[in-house]
Amino acid sequence: YIYFVDEAMPYFMMKKVADFIIKNNVKIKWFCETRIEKNLVKNENLMHLKEGGCCFLINGIESGSQKTLNEMHKGIIIEDVTEYLKNSFKVGIGTLCMYFVGFPTETQKEARKTFNYIKQVKDIHTLSTIGFFCLERGTDVYKNPQEYGIKSIINKDVLYNTNPEYYLKSSKRISNTFTRRKQLYNLIKDYKILDDKIENFLNRESMIFLFENDGYNKQMEKVEDYMISVNLEDLS
Numbered sequence: 001y002i003y004f005v006d007e008a009m010p011y012f013m014m015k016k017v018a019d020f021i022i023k024n025n026v027k028i029k030w031f032c033e034t035r036i037e038k039n040l041v042k043n044e045n046l047m048h049l050k051e052g053g054c055c056f057l058i059n060g061i062e063s064g065s066q067k068t069l070n071e072m073h074k075g076i077i078i079e080d081v082t083e084y085l086k087n088s089f090k091v092g093i094g095t096l097c098m099y100f101v102g103f104p105t106e107t108q109k110e111a112r113k114t115f116n117y118i119k120q121v122k123d124i125h126t127l128s129t130i131g132f133f134c135l136e137r138g139t140d141v142y143k144n145p146q147e148y149g150i151k152s153i154i155n156k157d158v159l160y161n162t163n164p165e166y167y168l169k170s171s172k173r174i175s176n177t178f179t180r181r182k183q184l185y186n187l188i189k190d191y192k193i194l195d196d197k198i199e200n201f202l203n204r205e206s207m208i209f210l211f212e213n214d215g216y217n218k219q220m221e222k223v224e225d226y227m228i229s230v231n232l233e234d235l236s
Contacts, residue, residue, distance in 0.1 A: 001055075004032040008060075011039040018052020031056035031094075041080050043087040056094040056126075059084075064117025065110040068103055071148070073140070078117070085125045095125040101187060102133035102180035104141070104149035104168055111183070115191045130188075132180035134163045 004017070009032040021028065030053050039045055059081075063069050066078045081097075088095050099118065101111040118128050135141060141148045151167040154174070158164070165176040173179070 002028055002030040004030060007033055008035040009033060010035070011037055011045065014049055014054065015045070015052075018049050018054060021053045022051060026053070029053050029055045031058065033058040033060070035059070036061075036076050036081055036084050038080070041084045041087065043090065046084075046087050046093060047091045050091045050093050054093055056096070057088065058096045059098065061097045061099055063099060063103070063106070063110070064114035064120075065106070068106050068110045068114075071105040072103060082121060085121050089124040094127075096127045096129065097121075097125060099128065099130045100133050101130070101184055102175070104133070104145075104166070104175065105170075106133075108183075111187060115187055119191065130184070132177070132184045134177070135166060137162070 006013075011034070014032065014034065017030065020026070032054075034040065034057055036059055061076070061081055062072060062074055064078065069076060069078065085095060085097075097118075099114050101114060114130070118130070122128070135150075135153070141150070142153070145151075145153055145166065146169075149169050151169045154165040154167070155161050156164060163177055165174050167173075168175055
């Protein structure tokens with residue numbers, strides 16, 4: 001089992017891996033992080049990846065709201081995500097979808113769309129993780145905050161301030177890790193998310209154990225030993 005470490009391994013590269021494995025009859029299985037591009041949505045392409053050893057794909061969906069995705073400049077279409085999940089489920093490739101709430105332009109209504117979307121697709125993919133937005137140095141949001149609904153960043157010049165607070169254009173309040181964590185906690189409570197096969201934090205290294213004997217469901221008892229659980233009461 002091999003984990004190709006790349007934040008967004010493109011389809012053409014995954015196809016090369018699958019082609020090589022099929023041509024040389026290599027007995028390995030593999031997984032990676034990838035981006036939901038048009039080629040990846042197609043059923044026949046996912047089937048080819050499956051035949052070429054791919055058993056799991058990790059995707060940063062980020063939001064269930066197309067409006068928020070557009071404001072992020074994410075470059076994906078939510079209908080394509082749904083089609084991709086249906087087709088990957090059909091061919092037997094497991095999926096992990098990652099989401100977050102608290103993007104500066106996101107309203108509470110749009111955040112709820114993300115939770116509604118997770119519930120909508122929960123039966124056609126393996127696992128979801130959801131967290132809250134962090135403002136990271138070097139990102140376009142950090143460089144151009146005004147374009148992303150941020151009025152001003154607090155203590156921007158502090159060298160080791162890895163997740164700075166900021167003022168939102170839409171309100172006078174400060175957005176920081178506590179307020180965004182609190183928002184996430186309230187949504188988790190509202191949607192009873194832990195009852196819906198969704199983990200809030202996941203130890204990535206544990207993913208390698210998901211595929212022993214070709215089965216996520218068969219291995220859930222083993223996998224649970226490697227999951228990092230969340231004590232929601234600590235966030236209240």
